[in-house]
Ligand SMILES: Cc1cc2nc3c(=O)[nH]c(=O)nc-3n(C[C@H](O)[C@H](O)[C@H](O)COP(=O)(O)OP(=O)(O)OC[C@H]3O[C@@H](n4cnc5c(N)ncnc54)[C@H](O)[C@@H]3O)c2cc1C
């Protein structure tokens with residue numbers, strides 16, 4: 001079975017003759033999802049960029065190469081509430097490579113009802129400058 | 142049983158469409174509004190959609206579903222709107238007799254001056270796509286698992302396979318992975334992704350979950366519980382390719398194979414449905430063919446962005462309140478103006494609203510929501526044809542079935558509709 005055949009994706013074509021390399025990245029800044037091709041100089045700089053439809057796309061590619069980050073939505077347990085869980089998220093994105101680490105860290109957490117929207121559950125997780133915050137409310141029963 | 146006739150407007154369903162409709166109806170004047178919801182809380186489907194991706198249009202902010210719903214809930218609670226939770230609307234007549242039931246009051250009878258249908262949609266199930274094989278446990282619709290995992294805190298399996306590459310399927314693939322389950326892959330019958338590309342990147346690629354296009358389920362294997370799924374590749378005609386079957390071990394299969402507007406009540410009330418959308422035929426005030434009955438949100442057509450559901454709810458609420466003619470509203474009842482019908486033509490799946498009320502005063506903004514049915518990755522021209530000539534045309538960057546096109550008619554375009562010869566116009570994408 002083939003994977004990803006018709007879908008452009010994040011591909012790393014490795015070093016080219018010029019010593020740089022080419023990557024194709026789908027921009028996540030808006031639903032349009034432009035496919036942007038870039039040639040890199042091998043030192044984190046961008047030599048060429050094609051297919052980005054707006055300026056945000058260039059910013060996105062720069063960030064995606066230097067420090068790819070994503071938002072993590074998940075949930076944590078609640079004691080004494082009308083529901084056993086409350087949804088939480090990182091309003092600011094965290095490094096992509098740490099998503100599952102943070103997800104694991106949330107498994108041990110249990111909040112006490114009542115829980116309000118926007119309550120900080122973890123402040124500045126691992127000094128990454130990102131908080132884990134509730135996105136729902138749970139009343140006490 | 143006495144009939145309660147004290148309400149001007151009753152809204153059926155407390156999801157984003159119903160919440161926005163109740164608020165805007167209440168804001169029209171001294172309007173008595175009742176919101177009826179069968180669940181024990183408001184918000185509709187949103188409390189279980191804990192991922193972000195909601196509110197970019199309305200709040201200019203990318204919020205998780207529960208937070209988006211919460212912002213509306215707070216406003217509804219603060220406004221003078223009656224809310225009945227745990228109450229199911231059972232029956233509705235063309236005369237607007239509404240029958241509902243709950244544990245506290247038993248059977249209830251209301252006759253409001255106007256009604257807003259905001260019942261949302263439900264998922265297509267295994268039976269509707271005729272999946273062959275064993276009737277074992279472990280085959281779920283994606284929304285059911287979303288509810289189990291995100292609301293009940295219950296993980297219904299260990300190794301999941303997902304059928305359907307729409308947004309719900311991809312979002313659940315990520316969700317299950319984050320919660321520690323294994324997702325062995327996502328299958329898609331069609332040769333292209335049916336959800337948003339950003340969800341492909343941030344839900345599948347980021348978590349190394351493979352996507353298999355032109356592939357579907359050919360057999361479900363298991364005794365009490367699902368043990369494996371047989372998959373098969375399909376050709377351009379979507380016919381199975383002999384010799385391409387594969388066995389995938391898994392204990393759960395998630396179906397994300399489409400949504401259907403929930404319209405049993407609408408039919409009872411004599412509301413005409415559009416065979417394409419599966420929802421009521423509505424005009425640009427969200428009025429149905431039954432006087433005083435309005436509809437908004439997923440009950441009319443499946444939307445991909447909640448922001449536009451809320452906007453449609455606002456329009457329905459405003460006009461339902463005016464129809465009710467409560468004190469202080471802009472005018473008593475909507476005078477019937479001329480309308481033109483919008484028919485889907487080439488490359489267009491559905492158009493909402495199906496009728497546009499001609500209003501050249503500029504007081505009412507009319508937004509067309511088009512669902513393309515062709516994937517065209519280049520600039521396209523969207524045209525409205527009056528017989529053999531185009532009278533409106535505008536550009537879009539591309540045409541993708543996963544994304545509705547949203548176009549607010551400008552004054553000149555409304556004027557063009559007013560001057561059209563035909564009463565039925567055709568919308569095409571070229
Ligand atoms: C998994 C998933 C992911 C999504 N992701 C996004 C996203 O990232 N961004 C985005 O913008 N949108 C997203 N959406 C779409 C968005 O959630 C919907 O467009 C929106 O919820 C539709 O609102 P609604 O009010 O029409 O219907 P619903 O939210 O379904 O609400 C309908 C309500 O009516 C009630 N009801 C039905 N029948 C009766 C009855 N007879 N009596 C009383 N009450 C009744 C139901 O209980 C329900 O509460 C997603 C949807 C799903 C399912």
Ligand code: SF4
Nearest residue numbers: 027030033034054057
């Ligand atoms: S490049 Fe611009 S238009 Fe394209 S996806 Fe990114 S933000 Fe959207």
